Amino acid sequence: MSIIVVGGGLAGLSAAHTLLERGANVLLLDKxxxxxxxxxxxxxxxxxxxxxxxxxxxIPDNAKIFFEDTKKSARDLARDDLIQVLTGRSGDAVNWLQAKFGLDLSKVARLGGHSQPRTHRGGAQFxxxxxxxxxxxxxxxLAVSQPERVKIVKKARVTKLLKDENGHVxxxxxxxxxxxxxxxxxxxxxxxxxxADFTSDSLLKKHRPEYYDLPTTNGDHCTGDGHKMAMQAGAKGIDMEKVQVHPTGLIDPNEPDAKVKFLAAEALRGVGGLLLDxxxxxxxDELQHRDYVTGxxxxxxxxxxxLVLNGAASKDIEWHCKHYVGRGLMKRFESGDALxxxxxxxxxxLxxxxxxxxxxxRTKKDPFGKKFFSGEWSYNDTFHVAQMTPVLHYTMGGLEIDAESHVIDTNGKPIQGLFACGEVAGGVHGANRLGGSSLLGCVVFGRVAGDSAAAYLLQVASAAVTKAGGRLGAIAGQVSGASSSSSSAAPAAGSNSVGKSSGVFTLDEVAKHKSEKDVWVxxxxxxxxxxxxxxxxxxxxKAIMLYAGRDATEEFNMLHDPKVIPRYAPNAVIGKVKQ
Structure with a gap:
């Protein structure tokens, strides 16, 4: 028996891993x-x-303090039961990531709106x-080693939720x-x-038309598909007008009007960066809530x-600075005069x-109300600087869920067989989400949804066995995640496919291929x-086109493990560079 997970971001992945831990099988469909x-x-x-x-x-932090910080940021619009789940299970979520996946989350920063340092990251990479x-x-x-338990289908655009005669999904x-x-x-x-819903039936335009023309940090896949499908099936939307505009989108000097922008991590302000007009x-106060700073x-x-970082702040978040400089989004200055x-x-x-x-x-009395500082500044220092603009970043609104991630219908009752987690779920963050809580919401509610869906499947299977007098085979066929067509089978992850050819090319030849219709790196x-x-x-x-026709090795190695290419794009390799 399989449970269908729609979406391959962190929320869907966390749900899938939890389902597997609970003994369920998984079919993951990703757009x-x-x-x-x-x-x-x-x-x-x-x-x-x-x-x-x-x-x-x-660090003297606990779930109660985190709850109060989240409640304050939410402007009392988020539900206490959902905040309780988010904050109460936050420590366990981080510990789970470290223990199960061996992740380095040894650095802890204080972001805007947090009364304690609690935003975890490692020593390198995003x-x-x-x-x-x-x-x-x-x-x-697991999809390769246990194909009977895990199936992944990519480029699968889910268009409709199906219901049985009882109205259950x-x-x-x-x-x-x-x-x-x-x-x-x-x-x-x-x-x-x-x-990033700029479609003809845009939820963004419907609920926040004044934001429709703003740039966004989101990929073009973020068009509210799950919201629309679920609401067509009777789900209730909540807080749909609560759209977060992040204050620090990075302006590319070569493309200042680009619709999609990279985000300047809030951690840059968390380590002491200043905003100067x-x-x-x-x-x-650079560490205020996002909506406040944007306003x-x-x-x-x-x-x-x-956004200006001094030498100490730059060193504290050195990898980010190097990444932004490499993409031409940030500049380094060797002195105050140059700045x-x-x-x-x-x-x-200055x-x-x-x-x-x-x-x-020194006095802890800041005219803008700042309470947390990272040391004094010297004019005789090095600096990293980037231009900022407010950008569409996160939608707090979404499908109403209960504390067990069941999707709620317009009559206030759970829709049997339907669960939601991550950004598609509304009511968790209220009017404003705290920095660092997006990944947390994905992991926490992904795990909650996985637990609830596994329990539901067990309940359905047990009821079916009783009703059918033990004809489990027929029931298993109905609730299995198997596709009705073999054409949905996903290519095996980690395929040993080879590239299109094995040519040898000069860098001058590579440089000729730099358009979106013909791009080599x-x-x-x-x-x-x-x-x-x-x-x-x-x-x-855009992330690729910045290096079109060029050697992208340094930037690639900053972000990726070498096995990414043979795993995800083996057929892209067409040869080697002539030495």
């Missing part, structure tokens, strides 16, 4: 050609209260990518290779949000607004800004034709 979703883009970390890491660092890839690779390994319809397929079983929705002055940026209106020149201001202006800030550090001496892979890349097309 994209490469799993991971927006989870891979999370840059600051995952929250956890009372974790083993916090205990080792003598934590969202590290956490999601670890789960993704484990699940794909009993399966899905999905489109694969242009053909409609059917799979049967209880369903866990983990389809993400709608912060075009007059070189502060205007906000102050718009109220101040003195753009361009820059002042970038602003187009006299050195005296010196006064730093002196005023240092006074706040070089990675570790191999030439890759990534044209077909471009739309499936979880970081978006």
């Amino acid at each position: 994209q050609g490469f799993m991971g979703g927006n989870s891979t883009k999370a840059t600051s970390g995952i929250n956890g209260a009372g974790t083993q890491t916090q205990q080792e660092l003598n 934590p969202g990518m590290v956490i999601t890839y670890a789960q993704m690779e484990r699940l794909e390994d 009993s399966g899905v319809e999905y489109v694969l290779n242009g053909k409609t397929e059917t799979a049967y079983g209880p369903v866990v929705l983990a389809t993400g949000g709608y912060a 075009n007059t070189g002055k502060r205007f906000v 102050k940026m718009w109220e101040n209106g003195k753009f361009p607004i820059r 002042a020149k970038e602003f187009g201001l006299s050195p005296a202006v 010196k006064k800004t730093f002196d005023d800030y240092n006074q706040s550090v 070089v990675v570790n001496g191999e030439v890759l034709d990534v044209t077909e892979f471009l739309p499936d890349h979880p970081g978006g097309k």
Whole structure:
């Protein structure tokens, strides 16, 4: 018997692993050609209260303190029972990731709105990518070693929830290779949000039309598919107008009006980064809630607004800075004079800004209300700087769920056989989500949904056995996750396929292939034709196009394990670079 998980981001993966732990079988359907979703883009970390890491660092945090911080950020709009689950199971979620997947989450930072340092990350790479890839690779390994228990189908766009004669969700319809397929079983929705829903029936335009023209950090797959399907099946939407605009989207100087932007991790402000307007002055407590900081940026209106990190902050989050500099989104300056020149201001202006800030550090009396500081600033220092703009980032609204992740219908009752987790589930974060709680929500409610779906399947199977007088084979056929067509079979993960050819190319030849319709890159001496892979890349097309026709080795190795290419894009390798 299988349970259908729709969505291959961190929420869906956490649900799948939990289902397997509970003895259930899993059919995972993912809309994209490469799993991971927006989870891979999370840059600051995952929250956890009372974790083993916090205990080792003598951080006096607990679930009660985290609950109060979340409740305050939510503006009393989130439900206490859901916050209780999120915060109460947060420590266990982080410990589970470390124990089950061997992850390094040894660094802990304090982000905006948190009264304690509780946002966990490792020493390198984006934590969202590290956490999601670890789960993704484990699940794909299981799909190879235990195909009778795990089946993954990519590029499968689920279009409809199926119901039985009792009104219970009993399966899905999905489109694969242009053909409609059917799979049967209880369903866990983990389809993400709608912060890139610029479609004809846009939820974003319907609920927050004033935000519709803003840039977004979301991949183009985030179009509210799960919300729309479930509501058509009778589910209730909640807080749909609660859309979070993140204050720090990175402006690419070469493409300032790009619709999709990279996010400047909140951790950059958490380690001490300052926001300065075009007059070189502060205007906000950098560690306030996201919606507050965004509001102050718009109220101040003195753009361009820059995020500035001094030497100490840059070193603390060195990998992020190197990554942003490599993508041309951030600049490094070797002195205060060079920084002042970038602003187009006299050195005296920035010196006064730093002196005023240092006074706040010493007295703990900041004119903007800042309470937590990371040391004084010196004008004679090195700096990392990037231009910022508010961006669509996260949708707090979604399907109403209960504390066990059952989806609730418009009459206030659970829809049997339907569960939701991650960003598709509403009511968890209220009016404003705390930084670091997106990954947490995925893991916590993914695990809750997995537990509940496994219990439901056991209940259904037991009832079916009793009713059918032991004819378990017929019932198992109905609730199995097997597709009605063999064409849905996913390629085995970790395939040993070889590339299209084994040519030898000069870098000049590679440089000729730099358009979206014909893009080559070089990675570790191999030439890759990534044209077909471009739309499936979880970081978006732009992340690849920055290196089109070039050697992308340094950037690739910063982000990826070498086995990523043979595992996910073996056919992209077309040869080697001529030495």
